[in-house]
Amino acid sequence: MQTETKTDITDILSQLGIKDANPAYSTGLTWGGENNAETRTIHSPTNGKRIATVNMASEADYEQVITTAQQAFLEWRTWPSPKRGEVVRQIGQKLREYKEPLGKLVSYEMGKILQEGLGEVQEMIDICDFAVGLSRQLHGYTMHSERPTHRMYEQYHPLGIVGVISAFNFPVAVWSWNAMLAAICGDVVVWKPSEKTPLTAVACQQIIQDVLQENQVPEGVFNIIIGDAEIGSKMAHDERVPLVSATGSTRMGKKVGEAVGRRLGRSLLELGGNNAIILTPNADLEMAIRAVVFGAVGTCGQRCTSTRRLIIHDSIYDEVKERLLKVYPNLPIGDPLKDGILVGPLIDKDATAAFLDALERVQQEGGNLLTGGEVLEGEEYATGTYVTPAIVEAEHSYHTVQEETFAPILYLIKYSGDVNNAIDIQNGVRQGLSSSIFSSNLLETEAFLSHWGSDCGIANVNIGTSGAEIGGAFGGEKDTGGGRESGSDAWRFYMRRQTNTINFGRELPLAQGIKFDF
Ligand code: NAD
Numbered sequence: 035m036q037t038e039t040k041t042d043i044t045d046i047l048s049q050l051g052i053k054d055a056n057p058a059y060s061t062g063l064t065w066g067g068e069n070n071a072e073t074r075t076i077h078s079p080t081n082g083k084r085i086a087t088v089n090m091a092s093e094a095d096y097e098q099v100i101t102t103a104q105q106a107f108l109e110w111r112t113w114p115s116p117k118r119g120e121v122v123r124q125i126g127q128k129l130r131e132y133k134e135p136l137g138k139l140v141s142y143e144m145g146k147i148l149q150e151g152l153g154e155v156q157e158m159i160d161i162c163d164f165a166v167g168l169s170r171q172l173h174g175y176t177m178h179s180e181r182p183t184h185r186m187y188e189q190y191h192p193l194g195i196v197g198v199i200s201a202f203n204f205p206v207a208v209w210s211w212n213a214m215l216a217a218i219c220g221d222v223v224v225w226k227p228s229e230k231t232p233l234t235a236v237a238c239q240q241i242i243q244d245v246l247q248e249n250q251v252p253e254g255v256f257n258i259i260i261g262d263a264e265i266g267s268k269m270a271h272d273e274r275v276p277l278v279s280a281t282g283s284t285r286m287g288k289k290v291g292e293a294v295g296r297r298l299g300r301s302l303l304e305l306g307g308n309n310a311i312i313l314t315p316n317a318d319l320e321m322a323i324r325a326v327v328f329g330a331v332g333t334c335g336q337r338c339t340s341t342r343r344l345i346i347h348d349s350i351y352d353e354v355k356e357r358l359l360k361v362y363p364n365l366p367i368g369d370p371l372k373d374g375i376l377v378g379p380l381i382d383k384d385a386t387a388a389f390l391d392a393l394e395r396v397q398q399e400g401g402n403l404l405t406g407g408e409v410l411e412g413e414e415y416a417t418g419t420y421v422t423p424a425i426v427e428a429e430h431s432y433h434t435v436q437e438e439t440f441a442p443i444l445y446l447i448k449y450s451g452d453v454n455n456a457i458d459i460q461n462g463v464r465q466g467l468s469s470s471i472f473s474s475n476l477l478e479t480e481a482f483l484s485h486w487g488s489d490c491g492i493a494n495v496n497i498g499t500s501g502a503e504i505g506g507a508f509g510g511e512k513d514t515g516g517g518r519e520s521g522s523d524a525w526r527f528y529m530r531r532q533t534n535t536i537n538f539g540r541e542l543p544l545a546q547g548i549k550f551d552f
Contacts, residue, residue, distance in 0.1 A: 043078070043083075043085055043139075043142055046135045046138050046139050046142065047086075047139070047233075047237075049132075049135040050132060050135050050136065050139065050237045050240055050241065051240045051241070051243075052233070052236060052237060052240055072089070072090040072092070073087050073088065073089055073090065074087065074088055074090055074229065074232075075087045076088065076143065076230075076231075076232065076233055078142050078143060078145075079144070079145035079378075079379045079380065079381050079382060079417060079419045080141075080142060080145055080369055080370055080371065080378065080379055080417070081369070081416075081417065082416060082417040085142065085143060085233055086233050088232050088233065088236070088260050089260065090229075090260055090261050090262065091259045091260055091261040091265055093268075095259065096259060096261070096265060096268055099224055099254075099257050099259050100195065100224065100272065100274055100275070102253060102254035102257065103195050103222045103223075103224050103254045103255075103257055104194075104195065104254075104274060105252075105253075105254055106222050106252040106253060106254030106255045107192070107194050107195065107220075107221070107222045107254075109252040110192075110220060110221075110222055110251070110252055110255050111191075111192040111220040111221075113220070115169045115170070115172055115218055115219075115220065116169050116170050118169055118217055118218050118220065119165065119166045119167075119168070119169025119170065119218050120166075120169075120249070121217070121245060121246070121249050121251055122162050122165045122166055122169065122214050122217055122218055123162065123163075123166045124245040124248075124249065125162055125214070125241075125242050125245050126158075126159050126162030126163055126166070128241050128242060128244070128245055129155060129158050129159045129162065129241065130159055132155075132237075132241050133152060133155045133156070133159070134152070135237075136151075136155050136206070136234070136237055136238070136241065137151035137152035137153075137154065137155045138151060138371065139151075139233065139234050139237055140154050140155065140205055140206060140234050141370050141371050141378075142371060143205065143231050143233050143234050144202060144203065144205050144230075144231050144234070144381065145334065145336075145370055145378045145379045145380070145381060145419070146203075146333045146334075146336075146370060146378055147333075147370040147371075147375055147376065147377075147378050148370060148371050150332065150333055151370075154204060154205075154206060154207045155206070155207075157207040157210070157211075157504055158206060158207055158210035158214075160503075160504045161207075161210050161211050161214050161215075161504045161520065161521075162210070162214050164214075164504055164505065164520075164521060165214035165215055165217070165218045166218075168215070168218055168525055169218040172190050172218070172219065172525065172529070173190075174187060174188035174189050174190055174531070175187065175188055176188075179535065180545065181537075181543045181545065182539060182541075182543070183537065183538050183539030183541075184535060184536065184537050184538070184539070184543075185535070185536045185538065186533065186534065186535045186536075187533075187534055188531060188532060188533045188534065189531075189532050189534060190219070190526065190529035190530070190531055190532070191220070191529060191530050191532060192219055192220030192221050192529060192530075193219070193221050193276045193277055193300075193528060193529060193530050194221060194222070194274075194275075194276045194277075195221070195222055195223075195224055195274060195275045195276065195277075196212060196213075196216040196221045196222070196223050196224070196275075196276075196277045196278075196279060196528060197223075197224050197226070197269040197270075197272075197275040197277065197278040197279065198212045198213065198223055198224070198225040198226065198279050198280075199226050199266040199269065199270075199278065199279070199280040199281065199282065199286075199290065200225065200226070200227050200228055200281050200282075201228055201281045201282040201283075201338075202228035202230040202231045202381055203333065203336045203337060203338070203381070203440075204281070204337075204338075205227060205228060205231035205234040205235065206234050206235070206237075206238055208281045208304070208519075209223075209225050209227065209235065209238065210238075211504070211508070211519045211520045212225075212279045212302075212519060212528075213225065213256060215519070215520075215524065215525045215528050216528050217255065217256070218525075219525055219528040219529050220529075221277075221528055221529075222254060222255045222256075222257070223255070223256055223257065224257045224258075224259060224269065224275070225256075225257065225258045225259070226258075226259050226260075226261055226265050226266050226269060227258065227260065228282075229260070229261065229262045229263075230381060230382070232260045235258050235260070236258070236260075238258075239256070239258050242256060263286070266280070266286075266290070267289070267290075267293065270289070270290045270293035270294050270301075271293050271297070273297050273299070275299065276299055276300060277299065277300040277301070277302065277527070277528065278290060278294050278299065278300070278301050278302070279301075279302040279304070279517070279519065280301065280302070280303055280304070281304040281305075281338075282304075282305065283305060283306055283438075284305040284306045284438075284464075284465070284513045284514070284515070286305075287303040287304075287305040287515045290303065291303055291515070300527070301517075302509075302515075302517035302518070302519060302527055303514075303515025303516060303517045304338070304508070304509055304510075304514070304515060304517050304519060305338075305465075305510075305513060305514050305515040306338065306438040306440075306465055306467070306513065306514065307338045307339055307340070307342075307438060307465050307466075307467030307468055307499075307510060307514055308342050308343065308436070308437070308438045308463045308464070308465040308467075309329070309339055309340065309341055309342055309343070309465075309467055309468040309469060309470075309490075309499035309500075310341070310342070310343035310344070310345050310459070310460045310469055310470075310499070311325065311326055311329065311341050311343075311344055311345070311469075311470045311471070311472065311498060311499060312345045312449075312453070312456040312457070312460055312469075312470070312471040312472070312473075312482065313344065313345070313346045313347060313350060313354060313472050314347050314453055314456065314471065314472065314473040314475065314478050315347045315349050315350055316473040316474050316475040316478060317350070317472035317473055317474075318472065318474060318496070319350070319353065319354065319357065319472075321472065321496065322354075322472040323354070323357050323358065323361065325341075325470070325472070325497060325498030326341055326344055326358065326444070326498065327358070327361055327362075327365075328498055328500065328501070329341030329498040329499050329500045329501075330342070330344075330423065330442060330444040331362075331365060331376065331377050331423040331442045332376075332500060332501075333378075333500075334377055334378055334379060334380055334421075334423075334441070334442050335423065335440065335441045335442030335443065336380065336381065336385075336440050336441070337500045338467055338468075338514075339467060339468040339492070339499050339500035339501070339502065340442075340499070340500055341444065341498060341499045341500065342438065342439075342443065342444065342445060343430075343435065343444075343445045343447055343459075343460075343463075344444055344445065344446050344447065345430075345447050345449055345456045345459050345460055346446060346447070346448060346449070347448075347449060347450070347456070348448050348449065348450045351446070351448050354446075355404070355425075355427075355446060358425055358444075358446075359404060359405055359425070362405045362406060362422075362423060362425060363405060365377050365422075365423060367410065367420055367421075367422065368414055368415075368420070369414065377423060377442070378420075379417060379419035379420045379421075380419045380420075380421060380441060381419070382419060383417075383418050383419060385419070385440060385441060386409055386418055386419055386421060386441075388439060388440065388441060389407075389421055389424075389439065389441035389442075389443065390407075390409070392434050392437070392439035392441065392443060393407045393424055393426070393443065395433070395434045396426055396428055396432055396434035396435065396443075396445075397426075399428075399429075399432040399433065399434060400428075400429065400432070401426045401427060401428040401429075401432060401434070401435075401445070402426065402427040402428075403424060403425075403426050404424075404425045404426065404427060404446075405422075405424065405425050406421070406422040406423045406424035406425060406442070407421075407422065407424040408421065408422045409421050410422065421441065421442065423442035423443075423444070424442065424443045424444070425443075425444050425446060426443060426444070426445050426446070427445075427446045428445040428446065428447060429447070430447050430459045430462060435447070435463075436463050436464065438465060447459060453471075453473070453477075453478040453481050453482065454481060454486075456471075457481065457482060457486070457487055457488065460488060461488065461489045464512055464513040465510065465512060465513045465514050466489050466490045466491060466510045466511035466512035466513070466514050467490055467491055467492060467509075467510030467514040468490055468491070468492040468493075468494070468499040468500065468502075468510065469482075469488040469490040469492065469493050469494070469499060470493070470494035470495065470496075470497060470498055470499050471488075471493075471494075471495055471496075472495075472496055473495075473496075474496075479495045479496075482495070483495070489511060489512070490510055490511060490514075491507075491508070491509045491510035491511055491514065491518070492506075492508070492510065502520075503521070504520050504521050505520075505521040505522070506520070506521045506522055507519070507520060507521055507522035507523070507524045508520040508521070508524075
């Protein structure tokens with residue numbers, strides 16, 4: 035790897051221990067080794083400057099990583115889970131130590147504002163804490179047997195290699211959600227980060243090195259492999275990878291899900307969202323507007339849980355519109371590492387093009403662009419990735435509204451009558467990730483949470499669609515892929531479940547009273 039020399043980023047990289055040379059990790063990794071010739075240069079979406087040039091993994095690298103990981107699994111699975119938890123605890127401590135530089139690197143490489151970059155690292159710390167506790171709680175049920183002197187219980191065993199494919203917008207947190215749970219479960223992890231944000235992945239690997247070495251963690255428990263979709267696809271087809279946890283677009287998830295399904299492996303899919311907030315006549319608009327703005331423009335509309343649709347009762351529609359139109363033109367847009375900035379850039383020019391294209395199409399369908407939709411120009415915005423967040427009045431049925439455009443576009447949709455009409459609109463898209471309602475009316479909020487209410491994996495009351503805590507299981511339904519990761523009992527998916535029946539008597543009674551005497 036060669037790094038950019040004359041920007042502040044060199045400081046950040048050196049604080050993270052990333053040096054100018056291709057680092058040789060002792061614990062299993064290969065992130066593009068010496069076997070290949072292909073390199074990729076990463077530019078920051080914040081200022082267009084080159085951050086680094088990374089080696090892309092070849093097939094030989096891939097093989098090396100997978101075989102090292104397979105070997106490591108044989109030893110790692112024999113470690114008692116609380117001992118594995120102790121390693122994760124120390125990783126959490128390291129992340130605390132490096133929160134600031136890693137948060138900055140996330141911000142610089144991905145483009146989210148520093149507060150959100152730091153928040154992302156905090157999520158990693160939180161999941162480490164969660165996983166440490168969990169390492170003493172990997173429990174199954176015990177059941178009463180129908181047969182005398184028999185005992186039944188179930189237990190959970192490690193699976194093997196967990197392949198993690200992650201998206202650019204949460205370049206490090208998604209890895210930790212998967213990797214920390216997998217690690218305490220006794221699995222080993224091969225992480226293929228987004229090719230758009232490989233450096234933060236290298237940084238994570240670097241940060242945890244000392245902990246792995248000091249604890250004599252076998253080489254190959256935490257691996258990264260820098261590559262593009264092809265490497266991800268190899269993992270999806272590879273029978274040596276029993277679980278593939280893939281985060282990204284629905285298009286990608288369908289391919290990965292199909293490939294893993296064809297070999298009857300397990301896939302955990304965390305895909306696109308098209309999230310809505312419902313504002314009923316009983317909404318506290320002061321609170322709601324803050325949640326809507328954070329949800330729609332935070333991370334420049336590039337969260338899977340970003341608010342894309344606002345479903346507003348017709349009695350309050352004009353007021354909501356007016357309030358939003360007061361806030362939007364004054365949003366501070368610019369370098370995400372600067373104090374006071376709330377909206378950073380899109381990830382690249384392709385994302386800008388997709389933003390403009392969606393706005394054009396929705397207007398052709400009859401949408402009314404109320405504000406935003408421009409690409410900012412001038413020295414500070416020379417990358418062509420800074421845009422003004424847009425608000426469009428639209429009909430729910432428009433094709434463009436039915437899609438996820440990964441950019442800050444908020445569609446205002448009117449509903450009339452009771453809350454069930456709003457819920458129908460909210461559910462009337464293919465995606466099913468996050469949803470929320472603002473109302474202080476119990477009948478409305480309970481209808482939203484009932485079995486005929488929101489069909490999403492996440493349904494919130496009086497908070498927005500984005501900004502989940504790690505304690506809950508995270509994921510969504512329909513085109514969002516059905517996976518659950520992070521908190522609650524998501525860990526079970528990273529283990530294989532075994533039912534055990536033990537006979538401690540001297541007879542061999544058969545279940546269901548079957549007689550089979552000879
Ligand atoms: P993307 O689908 O372009 O890429 C995501 C990852 O998948 C990358 O690492 C990429 O290399 C890999 N990939 C792409 N095609 C593949 C294939 N055929 N086989 C294997 N791997 C493949 O997504 P992106 O642009 O990086 O991220 C944005 C998308 O991710 C949005 O749709 C967003 O909603 C979604 N996302 C979802 C969640 C969630 O938890 N539900 C979280 C973050 C992002």
